[in-house]
Amino acid sequence: MLKEKLSTFKKEFDLELTKILDKQLSDAQNVSLELEKLLSQMKKYSLAGGKRLRPFLFSESYRGLTNKPCDIVSLSCFVELVHLELLALDDIMDRSDTRHGVHTIHKSQQRDCEKSEITGGCAHFGSSAGILAGVMFGNIAMSVLANAPCSKKETLAVVDYYNKIIIDTAYGQYHDVYTSLKQAVSLDEVKRVHYYKTARYTIEAPLVAGAYMAGLTDAEIEPIREFSRPLGHAFQIVDDLIGTFGSKEALGKSPQSDLAEGKHTYLTVWALLNGNAMQKEELATLLNKGEASENDLERFKSLLKDTNAYKHSVSQSKEYLKEALKALEDTPFDSETRGALGELAHFIVQRDY
Numbered sequence: 001m002l003k004e005k006l007s008t009f010k011k012e013f014d015l016e017l018t019k020i021l022d023k024q025l026s027d028a029q030n031v032s033l034e035l036e037k038l039l040s041q042m043k044k045y046s047l048a049g050g051k052r053l054r055p056f057l058f059s060e061s062y063r064g065l066t067n068k069p070c071d072i073v074s075l076s077c078f079v080e081l082v083h084l085e086l087l088a089l090d091d092i093m094d095r096s097d098t099r100h101g102v103h104t105i106h107k108s109q110q111r112d113c114e115k116s117e118i119t120g121g122c123a124h125f126g127s128s129a130g131i132l133a134g135v136m137f138g139n140i141a142m143s144v145l146a147n148a149p150c151s152k153k154e155t156l157a158v159v160d161y162y163n164k165i166i167i168d169t170a171y172g173q174y175h176d177v178y179t180s181l182k183q184a185v186s187l188d189e190v191k192r193v194h195y196y197k198t199a200r201y202t203i204e205a206p207l208v209a210g211a212y213m214a215g216l217t218d219a220e221i222e223p224i225r226e227f228s229r230p231l232g233h234a235f236q237i238v239d240d241l242i243g244t245f246g247s248k249e250a251l252g253k254s255p256q257s258d259l260a261e262g263k264h265t266y267l268t269v270w271a272l273l274n275g276n277a278m279q280k281e282e283l284a285t286l287l288n289k290g291e292a293s294e295n296d297l298e299r300f301k302s303l304l305k306d307t308n309a310y311k312h313s314v315s316q317s318k319e320y321l322k323e324a325l326k327a328l329e330d331t332p333f334d335s336e337t338r339g340a341l342g343e344l345a346h347f348i349v350q351r352d353y
Helices: 003-029 033-047 053-063 076-092 105-115 122-144 151-180 189-211 218-245 257-261 267-276 277-287 294-306 309-330 335-350
Strands: none
Touching: 003 033, 003 053, 003 076, 003 122, 003 335, 033 076, 033 105, 033 122, 053 076, 053 105, 053 189, 076 105, 076 151, 076 189, 105 122, 105 294, 122 151, 122 309, 122 335, 151 189, 189 218, 189 267, 218 267, 218 309, 218 335, 257 294, 267 277, 267 294, 267 309, 277 294, 277 335, 309 335
16 A cells, blocks of 8 residues: 555656756756756756655645645655755765766766866866755755745745754764764764754654644644654664665665765664674774775675674664654554554665665
């Protein structure tokens, strides 16, 4: 049932998102051929893949709390556009070449620059274009909200809330970038990144925004937060597991990328804290190498299993799932929505992509 519901929503949603992006592309065509190319790349990047989890959660939350008329699928595009804003910037900070199997925006712009008559500065140009694409995504999102065919009072509450969420997500991203420079990171530091960068932004934000749009008060929304936060932590732990143990086809990028970046995750930090001296030394060497071969990745995966980091991370994600499902019982959603969110919570923890 959930799979069909997600599939139906994604088809409807992608049509609405395409309309919004086509309008921006049409405006860009009146400015210059170069800008038209950037907007075309933004559209391709936006429609290349993704589960549309965040707009789905926003839509489900609203529908599970009120019958007030509102074109909620169209409005939910703002949630994905904010996500695209943050992804475009994250790609630059992570030096990522691909996402969902296509070139990232800054890399596409750099490649186009290198193919032109321009003789230098293409890497900087690509990064600059990627930043501007992020700015455009974010402000297109706010324009969608500003023109929402729903209650203006509730819409303003969502604008205020989502702006705070974006700031908090930036806090999490800052700490993620900062901790990547450190040799040793604590589990508390990793959990702080998870809370600000993922737990609030991925699960809580769309559900709470849907509740605000439905007209709920802060007191009525609090049980939704209690459900969202542990599920958000579980989402990130599973994401990190997939980032190392998943396939290139499922990831849309190389599974060696997190290792090459020396990324500190719950998985790697737990291994470095609990492995023996030889395991810790080998893990540190692999994480600090700056590049990663297939052999490096296979050895890395073996070490994560030998230190029980893999097993512990899987177990921890299941504990978060239990906590979330218990909290779900106290949320104000109708029974159909609670059922869908329960299925989704299981999917988040059991998924392999």
